[in-house]
Amino acid sequence: MSMKAALEQLGYGPCHHLLEPTCQITRLRKSAAILEMPGGKKRQQALKRLLEGYEAYLDSPSSACVDDLLALYPEAKVILTTRKDGQSWLESYASVFQPLTSLSFRVAGFWVPGAYNCARMVAGWNRVYEERLPGIQVPSADLHESHSAHIRTIVPPGSLLEFPVGSGWKPFCNFLSQPIPQQGFPRQNERNYLLNINRLTYVCGLLIWGIIILLGPNLITKVLQNEFLVVTCTIQTMLFLVMLFSHRLYATATIRASVVFAIAVLLYRSFVNGAIVSFTGNGVTNAVLFSCLCIQLLRAADILLLDPYPDPPSDIIEAFNALWNMREVGTPRQIAHLPKSNYAPKPGYGPSRPRFFLRSGMALIISYLVLEVITTMKRSAADGSKVPSILAQARARIMGVCAFWFVLTLYLSLIYSTIATSQVLFFMSEPGDWPPLYGPLAEAWSVRRFWGIRWHQTSRKTFGSHARQLLKYSGISPDSFIGRYASLTVVFAMSGALHWVADRILRVPWAESGSMPFFLLQALAVLVEDCITATNRRFALAQSDTLKRIIGYAWVVAFLIFSTPLWMAPTGRYVRHGVDVMIPFRILPFVSKVACVWN
Numbered sequence: 001m002s003m004k005a006a007l008e009q010l011g012y013g014p015c016h017h018l019l020e021p022t023c024q025i026t027r028l029r030k031s032a033a034i035l036e037m038p039g040g041k042k043r044q045q046a047l048k049r050l051l052e053g054y055e056a057y058l059d060s061p062s063s064a065c066v067d068d069l070l071a072l073y074p075e076a077k078v079i080l081t082t083r084k085d086g087q088s089w090l091e092s093y094a095s096v097f098q099p100l101t102s103l104s105f106r107v108a109g110f111w112v113p114g115a116y117n118c119a120r121m122v123a124g125w126n127r128v129y130e131e132r133l134p135g136i137q138v139p140s141a142d143l144h145e146s147h148s149a150h151i152r153t154i155v156p157p158g159s160l161l162e163f164p165v166g167s168g169w170k171p172f173c174n175f176l177s178q179p180i181p182q183q184g185f186p187r188q189n190e191r192n193y194l195l196n197i198n199r200l201t202y203v204c205g206l207l208i209w210g211i212i213i214l215l216g217p218n219l220i221t222k223v224l225q226n227e228f229l230v231v232t233c234t235i236q237t238m239l240f241l242v243m244l245f246s247h248r249l250y251a252t253a254t255i256r257a258s259v260v261f262a263i264a265v266l267l268y269r270s271f272v273n274g275a276i277v278s279f280t281g282n283g284v285t286n287a288v289l290f291s292c293l294c295i296q297l298l299r300a301a302d303i304l305l306l307d308p309y310p311d312p313p314s315d316i317i318e319a320f321n322a323l324w325n326m327r328e329v330g331t332p333r334q335i336a337h338l339p340k341s342n343y344a345p346k347p348g349y350g351p352s353r354p355r356f357f358l359r360s361g362m363a364l365i366i367s368y369l370v371l372e373v374i375t376t377m378k379r380s381a382a383d384g385s386k387v388p389s390i391l392a393q394a395r396a397r398i399m400g401v402c403a404f405w406f407v408l409t410l411y412l413s414l415i416y417s418t419i420a421t422s423q424v425l426f427f428m429s430e431p432g433d434w435p436p437l438y439g440p441l442a443e444a445w446s447v448r449r450f451w452g453i454r455w456h457q458t459s460r461k462t463f464g465s466h467a468r469q470l471l472k473y474s475g476i477s478p479d480s481f482i483g484r485y486a487s488l489t490v491v492f493a494m495s496g497a498l499h500w501v502a503d504r505i506l507r508v509p510w511a512e513s514g515s516m517p518f519f520l521l522q523a524l525a526v527l528v529e530d531c532i533t534a535t536n537r538r539f540a541l542a543q544s545d546t547l548k549r550i551i552g553y554a555w556v557v558a559f560l561i562f563s564t565p566l567w568m569a570p571t572g573r574y575v576r577h578g579v580d581v582m583i584p585f586r587i588l589p590f591v592s593k594v595a596c597v598w599n
Helices: 002-009 025-036 041-050 066-072 086-096 103-108 115-132 141-154 169-176 191-224 227-244 253-272 283-306 316-324 353-376 390-425 447-454 460-474 481-505 515-539 545-574 588-598
Strands: 078-082 160-164
Touching (some): 025 316, 086 191, 160 169, 253 283, 283 316, 283 460, 283 481, 316 390, 390 545, 481 515
16 A cells, blocks of 8 residues: 555556555455466456556556566566565464455355455465465465565566665655655555454454344245246346356356256246236336346357357356346457446546446436336327327327337336446446446437447347357358348347237237337348448438438438337237336325425
């Protein structure tokens, strides 16, 4: 911590340290996973993703991965802090870090955010040195000297400063070619802070275990009373376990495929026997939950069976994130047009949680309140004695389509904000893992760009992988001219099939559902657009970018007004007003009562 403060005082920042700006719990998990990896390209790429945006690296995992960091940044300077002897280092290490690997700490702190991954990280740090320095006991006083000797061997001449603790500014600034500050060298003692964190972990952990023991049996009883809730919990558990152990030698492709098939059977049976319909009385909630499970199943099949270079998760939280991070944010397979946040913190300074919670919380509250107002609005009864004019029919169609997309956008934003807020709140992911759901509306000047940039794209990667695999089985190259449009058609067909099932859960008859025609029509529209674009490029019919965008916007709006009722109208006829709602409970009556009491 003293070194971090000194470097940042000289202008080298931000500096990566797991205790600053706050105890970065999600980074602890990623750091532990890095130390568990074998050395080489994979660990180097993981380090590069973890440390992106930082100018100086301290603390774990950097201290144990100097070899990998020098491979990534061969011209970097290295500062090796040393003590008067190895025994003083060992005493410091033994008082703070060695207790973290004990069984009592792992059990007591299992539910405390970051505690279990602290233990993993220390164990991983020990394992790295056991492999690197065979014959040296880890930890021991000899390890301090052996580590220093190793650093002297691998760092190029002129790039290493050996800095005895307490040496002050002079050797430090001379090495970095910086003027010596007037203030004294920072001195920060992190040992007492860490010891207090360890004590607090035991207290919080035992408290949580007590709550689980008291409330757990009652919760399990309630879960067992609902068939589909049991199916859901079973599926989630199977998915997490197969993801977590997918890299084990005994988890062969046959076993992984068998688990995926078993989950598919469970989903199919719950749909056929009506268990999903009886989950809640709300058809919208049932349809959304079943759709999420289907997408998770397809995503697990993509990762476990189709990905030629799988990156298995290192713990249960990473397995959870791998299934829910459908846009694969922060991974090598991240979607191409990921929306950028205007509220992103400066790179390297870690998560700006207050700003994220403000943005996500406002989106959640606004979406919820607007949906509640829409839900409570009474439908106007149609006057069957009058035949509406063509103008009135057109106006009603336009208003209905606009309302449909507005409500759908708000509902998906509500779900996304709820998941994002809970994930970050419980330290399962970072704010940077949850960029905005939608892209800029200004980019939607073609149907292709509407679905590829503006819309949420949470299923695009998963559906695309399965589409490409299906084409390979059929002998069509996904990269050929025919293959590209065939793949596009399959992706929209998969989306149509998913929404078709959701319609059926909402009690829409198979024959009346318009989901499949609607989504297949989108693929046709993209094909037509590409033909028009190629013709325009060939004959130079419209050269002005402004004119092309104006025409594009008009085309997208007209096409959606034409095609949306195919999907919207059947659903609207069978959704039960006041029953199949998008919100679980009402807030406005409660707010009104509170306001009356306050007045």
